Amino acid sequence: MLLRSWLGPSACWKDCTRTRCCSPPWIEPYRRQQNTKRTGKARTDEAIARDLAKFVEWVNTECRRQGRTDDIPPDERGSLVASRFRRTLAWFIRRRPRGLVAASIQYGHVHTRLIQGYAGSYDSGFPDEYAFEDWLFRLENLAEDQQALDAGEHVSGPAANAYRHRVAGATRQFAGHVLTSTRQARDLIGNPLLQLHHGEGMTCVFNPVHAACQLRGTVDDPLVTPDTDDCRPKCLNIARTDRDVLQIQQHHDALAEIVADPLAPMIRHERDQHELRRLRAILDDHEQTKNDVNP
Structure with a gap:
């Protein structure tokens, strides 16, 4: 389910035509032999490992048959097992659009924050894997934010000063920081300096006390996160960097074309004009504060 949400038909078709085969020949007979009813039981680790081994064998056979060199080499750490894909899953959940929601649907979680627990507990270790990937993702964003500020990027919005303070403070504290275990990442991502969450046309300098969105978690939870979609x-x-304002400008220009259409329904025309004025005010405020800083 997760992969289907992010892999488009064109990409699938390109891969299929490249290999001239959409799936191993044993897949369809295997499916037909299985009971299609949901029995409430997950597949065993042993069964998954066997299927992974068969898949690797099929890929390498196809590579040899077609004279390709991009086969799957032997792994010095042993055979492929399901648990070795936890970091891969965590990467997709953290970095792909709607990844956390897709994972919640896939695994039937009541809450969308996987780092609160995998199936209600930390026994699997997956929350630590996700936290580690979250840690890496935040450090990458932090490095980009610091580089942008050093290059003269302007920041506006009510949380602009807090944004600059957190970027500078987090860079001093965490640049070059080495983690010796994934569990350490879960402890560190609760640090207030790392609570910078980039959204569409805005950056959340997160303070749960001031948050107007629906929080993911409780206010007193050190790992609570904002809902940037809300x-x-x-x-x-809210803070708005030049990168955020560029997105707002693009949205403003696209909306202006819609508003200029004389055939647009009246109710939609009025609604879009209201949104256009709101975006224009944001753009003007960003430009005005930039002029105040650099008269």
Whole structure:
């Protein structure tokens, strides 16, 4: 389910035509032999490992048959097992659009925050894997933010000063920091300096006390995160970088074309004009504060 959400038909077709085969020949007979009813039982690790081994064998056979060199080499760490894909799954969940929601649907979680627990506990170790990937992702964003500020990027919005403070403080504290275990990452991502969450046309300098969105978790939870898809325009946690404003400008220009259409329905025309004025005010404020800083 997760992969289907992110792999488009064109990409699938390209891969299929390249190999001239959509799947190993034993897949369909295997499916027909299985009971299609949900029995409430997951497949065993042994069964998954056997299927992975058969898949690797099929890929390498096809590579040899077609004279390809991009086969799957032997792994010095042993055979492929399901648990070795946890970091891969964590990478996709953290970095792909709607990844956390897709994972929640896939695994039937009541809450969308996997780092609160995998199936209700930390026994599997997966929350630590996710936290480690989250840690790496935040450090990458932090490095980009610091480089942008060093290059003269302007920041506006009610949380602009807090944004600059956190980027500078987190860079001093965490640049070059080495983790010796994934569990350490889960402890560190609760640090207030790392609570910078980039959304569409905005950056949340997260303070749960001031948050106007629906929080993922409780206010007193050190790992609580904002819902950037539910960002409220008047939230005090909002900062807007030049990169954010570029997205707003693109949205503004696209909306202006719609508003200029005389055939647009009246109710939609009024709604879009209201949104256009709101975006224009954000752009003007960003430009005005930039002029105030650099008269």
